[in-house]
Amino acid sequence: MPINLHKLPSLVGVMVVTELEYQEIFLLSLCSRRTTFLVEKAGIKAPKLTFQLEECHGYYQFKIGIMNNYILLPIMTLMHFSKKLKSKRRFTVKFGLEYEADTSLQLRCEMFSMQDGSFQHRIYCAHEPVVVQQVFQDQINSIFHYFDTYQLIMSVKCKGPLPNVTNVSKIQIEDETVDPQFLTNVLTTYSDHHSLSVLSRIVGELPNDSxxxxxxxxxxxxxxxxxxxxxxxxxxxxxxxxxxxxxxxxxxxxxxxxxxxxxxxxxxxxxxxxxxxxxxxxxxxxxxxxxxxxxxxxxxxxxxxxxxxxxxxxxxxxxxxxxxxxxxxxxxxxxxxxxxxxxxxxxxxxxxxxxxxxxxxxxxxx
Incomplete structure (x- = not known):
């Protein structure tokens, strides 16, 4: 039976939120401003977060999650569409707690049942990727009171701008091949890095001043x-x-x-x-x-x-x-x-x- 969190006493609502998984907490924060305030009031803090870019069905897919035994457990999964969403299941979310800084996005969310009985979601969005990525990173930073650096895993080379992620300290590149210029672009874009892991085959010689x-x-x-x-x-x-x-x-x-x-x-x-x-x-x-x-x-x-x-x-x-x-x-x-x-x-x-x-x-x- 569904529970209306807004009808519960504030303390009880906070206790309910603390029992949720990170993914559920994130989805709850998208429902309304009141649920966002409730989530932030719960004071839940996430461990080291990882941002991953990969390809899925011909589209770029972005995940923010937690690494566990070399496996990324997603808190949020976002797929960028190149065309406008036409589904009747789309909904509008207004991000930000300051009215003059609000950003409204049209989204569609689907849930997937996993083999272990758990579920994962995927959010579809047709807005400008640079804007969307920053908005979702800000949302997660806010609801989980996250001030630490991010890890970035790039499982595919970007044909356009690199992911709009700030405060990146560790980078991992996993695509089949990578060239020296792409490495230079990555390292200059995320200038706060202090570690790099390259699992891809590097094609071409690296300049001595790379x-x-x-x-x-x-x-x-x-x-x-x-x-x-x-x-x-x-x-x-x-x-x-x-x-x-x-x-x-x-x-x-x-x-x-x-x-x-x-x-x-x-x-x-x-x-x-x-x-x-x-x-x-x-x-x-x-x-x-x-x-x-x-x-x-x-x-x-x-x-x-x-x-x-x-x-x-x-x-x-x-x-x-x-x-x-x-x-x-x-x-x-x-x-x-x-x-x-x-x-x-x-x-x-x-x-x-x-x-x-x-x-x-x-x-x-x-």
């Missing part, structure tokens, strides 16, 4: 070359499928040791297409082996967070598999692992743990 190399935290899943880490000036880089030679790695290490480059580097992780000769790399540099009789000479663990979408905090045991190198100009220490298909360099910082591993970090013995 903003790609200035991103603080980078993950590239597809094939790339040594220029990716040779030109990197950020903090953390993880290349999953890199074509590299021992000399490429030795050149990188010499520049770090001499303080010629990579001044801001914290971690570099490479997974190579062919196995490397770790002995050849180690013989080309000055290093210090792990001394089991003097374990106190180095930290027991190295803990870090790479910061890109989907990454998890990790801890590595700095045992005999790692050798220590030092920067000649200031004595800065780093720990090096080079064996088979894997290369790792961890620069000494204040995230070491002599004995205890911090909560939430995954330990990786080498």
């Amino acid at each position: 903003p790609f190399f200035q991103v603080q935290n980078i993950y590239v899943h597809t094939q790339c070359g040594p220029d990716y880490f040779h030109n990197f000036v950020g903090r953390n880089m993880n290349l999953y499928n890199v074509t590299v030679t021992e000399q490429d790695v030795i050149q990188f290490l010499h520049k770090w040791i001499s303080n010629e480059a990579y001044h801001n580097l914290d971690t570099l992780s490479l997974c190579t297409r062919k196995p490397m000769n770790g002995d050849q790399i180690r013989q080309a540099i000055e290093l210090e082996e792990y001394d089991p009789n003097k374990p106190e000479k180095r930290p027991a663990h190295y803990a870090f967070e790479r910061g890109y979408i989907g990454s998890t905090p990790k801890v590595y045991n700095l045992g005999h598999d790692f050798v220590e190198i030092k920067r000649t100009t200031d004595g800065k220490r780093a720990f090096l692992y080079a064996h088979g298909y894997h290369f790792k360099l961890f620069v000494h910082k204040n995230c070491f743990y002599e004995n205890d591993v911090p909560n939430g970090f995954l330990t990786f013995p080498m």
Whole structure:
């Protein structure tokens, strides 16, 4: 039996709202100004929010939701139509609580039953995408009292303007291919970013001055070359499928040791297409082996967070598999692992743990 929330005492109405799911709360906020005020009064706060652009039935579809085990649980799903909505089920929503700033949109909403028994909705809209995206982001910020940054997942390349999303800190690109100019457009449009995850195949060479190399935290899943880490000036880089030679790695290490480059580097992780000769790399540099009789000479663990979408905090045991190198100009220490298909360099910082591993970090013995 339907319940009229407006006929309930204010406190009871708030209690009802707090029992709803995020998606239901959002839909409730579209019903009227009174339900919007009721939702805001409930004081419900959403965790880290993600904005996703994807293609569906030939149209752009936008979602705002919460990441859970690498799956986006949508709070809102919006599909842009290129033509006017003709359905009799369309309705008009006036957004904004200040009368002079109100925006009215004609929408249509459909509900879908999922296999797990839950439901999802899709809102159809034919208005200008730039306006609509900003309006819905403002609505979610308001009803969930959200002041944090957004994550942005782009599952399709935009043929027109990029999504109108503000305060983006983490970006993930998932389309089949991507070109250097598109990467530049994305990184300059969302200038507040600090991490980039590229799952797409990058077609074409990245210019040495590309903003790609200035991103603080980078993950590239597809094939790339040594220029990716040779030109990197950020903090953390993880290349999953890199074509590299021992000399490429030795050149990188010499520049770090001499303080010629990579001044801001914290971690570099490479997974190579062919196995490397770790002995050849180690013989080309000055290093210090792990001394089991003097374990106190180095930290027991190295803990870090790479910061890109989907990454998890990790801890590595700095045992005999790692050798220590030092920067000649200031004595800065780093720990090096080079064996088979894997290369790792961890620069000494204040995230070491002599004995205890911090909560939430995954330990990786080498």
